Amino acid sequence: MERYMDTSLSPEERADDLFAKLSREEIVAQLQNYEIGIDAARCCDFESEYGIGFLSAEWMQECADVKEAIRLQRELQARAMEQSPHHIPAIFYIHGLAGAHVPRATSFPSDLNRGANFNTRLEELIGSIIARQSLVMGINYVISPIMDITRDFFVERKRKTYSEARTLGVIMGGAYTKGIRSVDIDGRRADVISDLNTFRVDLLPEDRIDHMAWTVIKEKFRMGLFEHPFAMDEDAVEEALEHKANYEIARIGAEESLILLKNNGIIPLDHNVKKVVVIGPHAQDSGSYYLTEQAAHRETQTIFECLKNEKPTVEIIYARGYDYYGDDESGYEEALALLADADIAILTLGMRYNYWNHEIGGLDITTNCGIIPPCQEKLIARISEMGIPMVGIHLGVHPFANHLGEEKLDAILEALLPGEATADAVVDVLSGKVNPCGRLPIEVYDNQLQTLRRAFGYGMSFSNFEYRDMSVDRNEVSATENFEIRVHLENHGPIAGSELIQLYRQEDKAVRENRKLMGLRKVFFLSGESHDVVFTIDPAQMAIPSEDGAWMVQPGQYTFMIGRSVNDIIGEVSVTIHGTDKIEGPERVFYSTSRVE
Numbered sequence: 001m002e003r004y005m006d007t008s009l010s011p012e013e014r015a016d017d018l019f020a021k022l023s024r025e026e027i028v029a030q031l032q033n034y035e036i037g038i039d040a041a042r043c044c045d046f047e048s049e050y051g052i053g054f055l056s057a058e059w060m061q062e063c064a065d066v067k068e069a070i071r072l073q074r075e076l077q078a079r080a081m082e083q084s085p086h087h088i089p090a091i092f093y094i095h096g097l098a099g100a101h102v103p104r105a106t107s108f109p110s111d112l113n114r115g116a117n118f119n120t121r122l123e124e125l126i127g128s129i130i131a132r133q134s135l136v137m138g139i140n141y142v143i144s145p146i147m148d149i150t151r152d153f154f155v156e157r158k159r160k161t162y163s164e165a166r167t168l169g170v171i172m173g174g175a176y177t178k179g180i181r182s183v184d185i186d187g188r189r190a191d192v193i194s195d196l197n198t199f200r201v202d203l204l205p206e207d208r209i210d211h212m213a214w215t216v217i218k219e220k221f222r223m224g225l226f227e228h229p230f231a232m233d234e235d236a237v238e239e240a241l242e243h244k245a246n247y248e249i250a251r252i253g254a255e256e257s258l259i260l261l262k263n264n265g266i267i268p269l270d271h272n273v274k275k276v277v278v279i280g281p282h283a284q285d286s287g288s289y290y291l292t293e294q295a296a297h298r299e300t301q302t303i304f305e306c307l308k309n310e311k312p313t314v315e316i317i318y319a320r321g322y323d324y325y326g327d328d329e330s331g332y333e334e335a336l337a338l339l340a341d342a343d344i345a346i347l348t349l350g351m352r353y354n355y356w357n358h359e360i361g362g363l364d365i366t367t368n369c370g371i372i373p374p375c376q377e378k379l380i381a382r383i384s385e386m387g388i389p390m391v392g393i394h395l396g397v398h399p400f401a402n403h404l405g406e407e408k409l410d411a412i413l414e415a416l417l418p419g420e421a422t423a424d425a426v427v428d429v430l431s432g433k434v435n436p437c438g439r440l441p442i443e444v445y446d447n448q449l450q451t452l453r454r455a456f457g458y459g460m461s462f463s464n465f466e467y468r469d470m471s472v473d474r475n476e477v478s479a480t481e482n483f484e485i486r487v488h489l490e491n492h493g494p495i496a497g498s499e500l501i502q503l504y505r506q507e508d509k510a511v512r513e514n515r516k517l518m519g520l521r522k523v524f525f526l527s528g529e530s531h532d533v534v535f536t537i538d539p540a541q542m543a544i545p546s547e548d549g550a551w552m553v554q555p556g557q558y559t560f561m562i563g564r565s566v567n568d569i570i571g572e573v574s575v576t577i578h579g580t581d582k583i584e585g586p587e588r589v590f591y592s593t594s595r596v597e
Helices: 011-019 024-029 058-062 066-083 111-117 120-135 156-160 166-181 206-222 234-240 243-257 303-310 332-341 374-386 403-408 419-431
Strands: 054-056 091-095 141-143 259-263 275-279 315-319 344-349 390-395 411-416 452-454 465-472 476-478 483-491 497-507 516-525 530-537 551-553 556-565 568-578 581-583 593-596
Touching (some): 024 206, 091 206, 111 166, 111 411, 120 141, 120 234, 166 516, 275 303, 303 419, 315 332, 390 419, 411 419, 483 497, 483 516, 483 556, 483 568, 516 530
Parallel strands (some): 054 091, 275 315, 476 568
Antiparallel strands (some): 259 411
């Protein structure tokens, strides 16, 4: 047995031994990636004389079933190892933004949805499920999360990020990564990829190439790839893909991501409602509930079907009414006729986003910006003239931003792209089974994108939470001393619910942004229950770059605020920091910890 196959050695020792045996061509091959695409029929059509470092597994989402995906992964890996003089296996990688791209994998809410639920423990669990469902298919690397911070409302790919707030992005991205790295299936381990770069080998020094290739080989040993290069057997795969348990996690994620933007008391739906007309293409099209890179779930229940099952004694009728785009009014007559004796209208609004069809609207073909098309806006106006109460459920890339809809709709539930559990989550909120607790992870502007309509952190609830007695344990500290900020909350509402407590900072010195999110805590309260929420602040979190590039905590007075959103502040305290402190990169602190008492 070759020494590098001795599992009692460390990954570094094994990598050293194997690397010393490789030719220059084999070393360079470990840095190469083969992008196969999504054509499952051609996935084994590649040649590499000296092996390959990485292989895309995007083709798996097009496989007919799990059995075919397993077979093709094994064939492709065997081919890669046969072509390598030292039989080095390839690392398979796949997108994992909202689920592994393999047949029957769980489709979770989009990253922006998960930013809206502000639930780090849930995000870690989602990461672990994605890792497990990838590993059993022979995939060790997941391309996710996207940590970019998008502050431009026009960015269509905002759906792939958690938030415009750096703190929230760090918290959620860290939780997801922790979940991915927590899984170990009999020595099989997963990890995330921060980026893939293209470079010319002849432009890099030889020692740089050697170090990069050695690192790849070390990772292959660390992830157990030499011992477990192939997809697991079908029984193990079936166990990882077991739908019921994973679906419940997807359902919780979807429920907690729904944001109640407006409610005139129309939801939860009254028990006396006898007839409901559901309007809009999304209500009967579950394909409109998914992020681009999610596995297809063609049998997912629709909102209309789920509502009928939930309310069997209520007459619930469907009318398409309008399309996803354009100004066609041909469906109005049917919808308005059905509404003549209805108690309430539920309208699904927004455009459609799926793998092959980018949203059309906003400023160009790929940007929606929460604007609804004329065909939807006009029917809202017509129904309003009839005096029928309306609930709007918005689905799409960006949060709802329509002036007429804001004015005429009695309730607006922002759903974004909640994934396979969309129907259950939406209907649970409409029926009152679930108290909405999602909050906007980005700012929302009006139709003209000039005026701020809703601030970061905004979201309504069926409960009424009272904040009081905000305090700080010390008003003056040194640049190296932690301090605590406390606030008391009580749920005065009739039902249980979760509240998101948000901590912000405004600097009196070296201002870089008006209010910066410092920390957050989501707390569940029974009706009448109260708790203290305590944030611990490390001055290192206030460090900013100095003229020489070093991160420094600067002296001065800092104002801290707690609020329901960035624009709904319920109290503030001031703390003076004396002296300075230099913070090395690994010692930087990005968010405040918290506890509940």
